[in-house]
Amino acid sequence: MRELEIFKMNIKFYRERNGWSQEQLAERLTVSRPVITRLESGEQEPDLTYLISLSNEFNVSIDHLLGRDKVTSDLLYEVYGKYDTESNLSQIIDYLVKQPKILVSFDKLLEVKSKNRKHIEDMIVSVIDSSTKLTE
Structure with a gap:
């Protein structure tokens, strides 16, 4: 389904x-x-x-x-086809689409100057790494 x-x-x-x-x-x-x-x-x-x-x-x-239109199918194929080497990209994209607050935050992140963005990206990675270690 x-x-x-x-x-x-x-x-x-x-x-x-x-x-x-x-x-x-x-x-x-x-x-x-x-x-x-x-x-x-x-x-x-x-x-x-x-x-x-x-x-x-x-x-x-x-x-x-219902996700049955040709435009959506072609777009997904193009995105997934180009980045097929990335291990869980389709799951990540699905997750982001289903989590609008996170998606909005990432949109805002793109507006930050690259020098400052790197610092924020490092903090995000650190928080995710720390939280996954807690669940192990």
């Missing part, structure tokens, strides 16, 4: 990209907020009515919501 996993990720991504809370999206679709929660968590599979409504609200195709 790869499509359901991508759908869960996409509904949350597009909701947050539009700056909407679950409640706000629910109001736009005239459903209850728990419906949005269940769709985002995968507890509920979307029926056709929800897919059409979400497609209209987010202004994307249903195929795109």
